[in-house]
Amino acid sequence: MTDFNGKRVLLIIGGGIAAYKVLELIRRLKERGAGVRVILTQAGQQFITPLSVGALTHERVFTDLFDLDDEREIGHIRLSRQADLIVVAPATADTIAKMASGLCNDLASTVLMASDKPVLIAPAMNPKMWDHPATRRNVKQLRADGVALIGPEEGEMAEEGEAGIGRMAEPATILAAIEERLAALDGNQAGQFLKGRRAIVTSGPTHEPIDPVRYLANRSSGKQGHAIAAALAAAGAEVTLISGPVTLAAPDGVTTLAVETAEEMLKQVEAALPADIAVMTAAVADWRVTEAATTKIKKTGKAPPALKLTRNPDILAALAAHSNRPELVIGFAAETNNLLKNAQAKLAAKGCDWIVANDVSATSGVAGGVLGGDANRVHLLTAAGSDAWPEMSKAEVASRLVQRIAEYFGDDRPRRRDEAEAHPS
Numbered sequence: 001m002t003d004f005n006g007k008r009v010l011l012i013i014g015g016g017i018a019a020y021k022v023l024e025l026i027r028r029l030k031e032r033g034a035g036v037r038v039i040l041t042q043a044g045q046q047f048i049t050p051l052s053v054g055a056l057t058h059e060r061v062f063t064d065l066f067d068l069d070d071e072r073e074i075g076h077i078r079l080s081r082q083a084d085l086i087v088v089a090p091a092t093a094d095t096i097a098k099m100a101s102g103l104c105n106d107l108a109s110t111v112l113m114a115s116d117k118p119v120l121i122a123p124a125m126n127p128k129m130w131d132h133p134a135t136r137r138n139v140k141q142l143r144a145d146g147v148a149l150i151g152p153e154e155g156e157m158a159e160e161g162e163a164g165i166g167r168m169a170e171p172a173t174i175l176a177a178i179e180e181r182l183a184a185l186d187g188n189q190a191g192q193f194l195k196g197r198r199a200i201v202t203s204g205p206t207h208e209p210i211d212p213v214r215y216l217a218n219r220s221s222g223k224q225g226h227a228i229a230a231a232l233a234a235a236g237a238e239v240t241l242i243s244g245p246v247t248l249a250a251p252d253g254v255t256t257l258a259v260e261t262a263e264e265m266l267k268q269v270e271a272a273l274p275a276d277i278a279v280m281t282a283a284v285a286d287w288r289v290t291e292a293a294t295t296k297i298k299k300t301g302k303a304p305p306a307l308k309l310t311r312n313p314d315i316l317a318a319l320a321a322h323s324n325r326p327e328l329v330i331g332f333a334a335e336t337n338n339l340l341k342n343a344q345a346k347l348a349a350k351g352c353d354w355i356v357a358n359d360v361s362a363t364s365g366v367a368g369g370v371l372g373g374d375a376n377r378v379h380l381l382t383a384a385g386s387d388a389w390p391e392m393s394k395a396e397v398a399s400r401l402v403q404r405i406a407e408y409f410g411d412d413r414p415r416r417r418d419e420a421e422a423h424p425s
């Protein structure tokens with residue numbers, strides 16, 4: 001259990017039935033030695049009282065912008081300055097809308113506007129409100145502004161018979177997200193673990209030429225792979241990112257190599273060995289045109305040209321079976337149906353250690369879609385089983401994955417399956 005070592009969290013409690021769960025979050029934060037100061041919004045007071053919050057924080061609870069006493073003792077500017085991290089839980093559709101448009105008409109929104117501190121929000125609302133185009137827009141804006149989201153999760157709503165995505169993440173999940181953020185502020189704890197490790201990451205689609213102007217490709221944007229490369233580098237690893245054609249900037253502190261085709265990608269991946277970690281995020285085209293035309297194919301005949309296809313090399317499988325195999329090989333599984341079953345089969349078939357499975361169907365429920373979008377909802381499959389992560393930004397998926405990688409290489413490192421088989425304990 002990490003000690004938060006006096007780190008200060010400013011917790012803004014919004015209005016929503018999930019507010020009562022935040023009392024548990026406060027208790028856990030205090031247990032770990034965090035300083036917790038609370039702003040309880042007017043709407044939040046409909047669900048819990050300043051008295052119950054104050055009893056847990058042992059601090060005065062702030063409730064109103066125009067409370068002169070508070071303004072004399074501690075202004076809203078100081079409230080935000082004295083925090084290491086601001087957490088909004090539950091973050092209602094209204095709070096999210098205010099944050100996205102920069103409104104400040106109460107203490108909570110004013111503090112958020114007057115702050116340059118990192119902000120983590122735990123949305124909670126009815127699934128229809130979460131799905132509403134206005135909320136979609138606002139969430140997109142907040143992500144672009146650098147606000148981190150945890151949840152919401154799928155489940156039953158307080159309203160009878162309502163289910164869907166909208167439930168606030170559980171206190172333990174929010175606590176883990178807070179821990180991650182505070183660790184990152186603390187001179188990057190994860191960096192201690194991955195310093196001196198080498199990592200190879202693939203990202204983006206591949207383009208398989210048909211002729212000099214046409215190609216076969218897919219909808220991958222490279223956002224997830226680039227975020228993973230950036231997070232590994234931020235954690236101290238020496239990273240080579242091998243990327244298919246994308247419109248993204250190369251991440252800071254990463255050696256980025258641009259390739260077009262699957263064959264080029266494989267060549268660069270092999271050239272980047274040796275490495276300790278490989279994360280194969282690219283959506284590699286499974287087939288290439290057997291003989292790409294050297295000049296533009298014209299519509300001369302009546303029938304469209306037949307494209308003869310050849311299977312591309314499987315980069316992940318090749319790396320997992322390589323004589324110079326990285327110790328930890330992680331693949332992705334993009335699935336549109338039978339997510340866990342297909343991903344489990346891929347884990348075995350490719351010979352990798354972990355698989356990050358994501359539902360890339362149009363019905364995944366992830367805001368903006370997974371392919372090309374900014375959010376993702378994944379399962380992490382390891383030999384130990386599968387973990388379902390709530391919907392979060394691709395940057396958060398990356399930082400959580402890097403945290404798991406750091407744990408793997410830490411002292412509590414689990415033995416690899418083959419080692420365990422060779423030396424059963």
Ligand code: CTP
Binds near residue numbers: 202282312313314315
């Ligand atoms: N992959 C790879 N080389 C390929 C195909 C896939 O390295 N030629 C990697 C991807 O980077 C990913 C994993 O294999 O880490 C799974 O990719 P995915 O597209 O989900 O599956 P496929 O192996 O292509 O299988 P299928 O298309 O049948 O689902």
